[in-house]
Amino acid sequence: MSLAGLLPQPPYPWFTAVWEGFARQVEQDRLPHALLLVGQTGIGTLELARAMAQYLLCAAPRPGRSCGQCRACLLIQADSHPDLHWVGPEDGAQSIKIGQIREMTDFTNKTAQQGGRKLVVLSPAETMNINAANALLKSLEEPSGDCVYLLVTEQPAFLMATIRSRCSRVQIRTPDFADALQWLERNRVTDAENLLQAAGGRPLRVMDWLANDLWGQREQLRKELQSLLDGTSNFLECAKGVSAYGSVWIVEQLQIWIAEAVRMSALTRGSDDTLVGHLLTLPTQRLLRYYDLLGAKKRLLLSTANPNPQLLLEEIMMDLKELGRKSS
Numbered sequence: 001m002s003l004a005g006l007l008p009q010p011p012y013p014w015f016t017a018v019w020e021g022f023a024r025q026v027e028q029d030r031l032p033h034a035l036l037l038v039g040q041t042g043i044g045t046l047e048l049a050r051a052m053a054q055y056l057l058c059a060a061p062r063p064g065r066s067c068g069q070c071r072a073c074l075l076i077q078a079d080s081h082p083d084l085h086w087v088g089p090e091d092g093a094q095s096i097k098i099g100q101i102r103e104m105t106d107f108t109n110k111t112a113q114q115g116g117r118k119l120v121v122l123s124p125a126e127t128m129n130i131n132a133a134n135a136l137l138k139s140l141e142e143p144s145g146d147c148v149y150l151l152v153t154e155q156p157a158f159l160m161a162t163i164r165s166r167c168s169r170v171q172i173r174t175p176d177f178a179d180a181l182q183w184l185e186r187n188r189v190t191d192a193e194n195l196l197q198a199a200g201g202r203p204l205r206v207m208d209w210l211a212n213d214l215w216g217q218r219e220q221l222r223k224e225l226q227s228l229l230d231g232t233s234n235f236l237e238c239a240k241g242v243s244a245y246g247s248v249w250i251v252e253q254l255q256i257w258i259a260e261a262v263r264m265s266a267l268t269r270g271s272d273d274t275l276v277g278h279l280l281t282l283p284t285q286r287l288l289r290y291y292d293l294l295g296a297k298k299r300l301l302l303s304t305a306n307p308n309p310q311l312l313l314e315e316i317m318m319d320l321k322e323l324g325r326k327s328s
């Protein structure tokens with residue numbers, strides 16, 4: 001039988017080692033009932049979870065891969081398998097709420113419709129509020145035999161320790177730059193090296209940019225930051241100018257530019273990028289402090305503390321202005 005038309009498994013080549021470990025556990029019937037997939041966003045971890053679910057639900061799996069042709073495989077590819085339940089923040093909410101975990105519990109308590117396993121994919125797991133997390137913990141403590149939980153997170157430290165300890169942790173490495181670049185080039189992405197650099201080495205983030213025209217948005221953000229550092233705008237104007245963009249996205253962009261400046265400074269090289277070039281004139285220690293500060297802001301934005309994003313953005317721009325002003 002031809003294998004053409006099958007989804008590649010693992011879905012991306014950089015998951016090969018993780019996939020082989022997972023497939024081995026399944027084949028030897030020693031897969032834990034809950035996996036915690038820990039990896040950066042923008043590298044395809046959710047697609048990995050989907051492929052794992054497909055392999056576990058496939059009616060005719062082959063060694064190391066699902067068949068891609070059975071009813072279960074087709075239903076998963078059509079996003080409508082009744083025994084696969086997705087949990088994530090709904091309707092623009094930042095967090096996963098207890099009602100969603102109750103719905104999930106109703107699902108796990110039922111018998112699988114296709115007679116096999118049941119799968120829950122919960123992502124991003126760190127966005128569960130405390131009530132949701134406690135409810136999930138109960139389900140993890142009393143697992144029903146045929147249900148497998150795949151929890152996906154970028155920030156495992158924000159999960160309750162009791163949840164972490166109930167899951168088997170699978171660490172997913174960000175692909176090597178060269179591998180990611182090769183993959184982008186194979187997918188006919190032009191200017192792939194610059195894009196990948198700008199995306200902090202995360203190939204799926206590049207694809208996301210291209211699909212949603214975020215590249216233009218990034219150039220706009222760069223202009224606003226440049227004006228702020230040049231002194232042609234103040235921090236309030238700058239925060240207002242970029243307020244339509246996602247705050248987490250802005251923080252991540254800034255981190256990428258700062259990291260690039262720190263890297264270039266360590267190599268004692270200049271940069272063709274005017275914004276990075278400007279940052280390069282600042283003391284590295286101060287850049288690193290700002291980088292950490294951005295990390296703290298990002299954690300706050302992703303937390304369930306419900307911060308005011310606009311206020312946070314103004315603080316970020318004010319700190320950037322300060323960073324650019326002082327010289328030592």
Ligand SMILES: [Zn+2]
Pocket residue numbers: 057058059060061066067068069070071072073
């Ligand atoms: Zn199948």
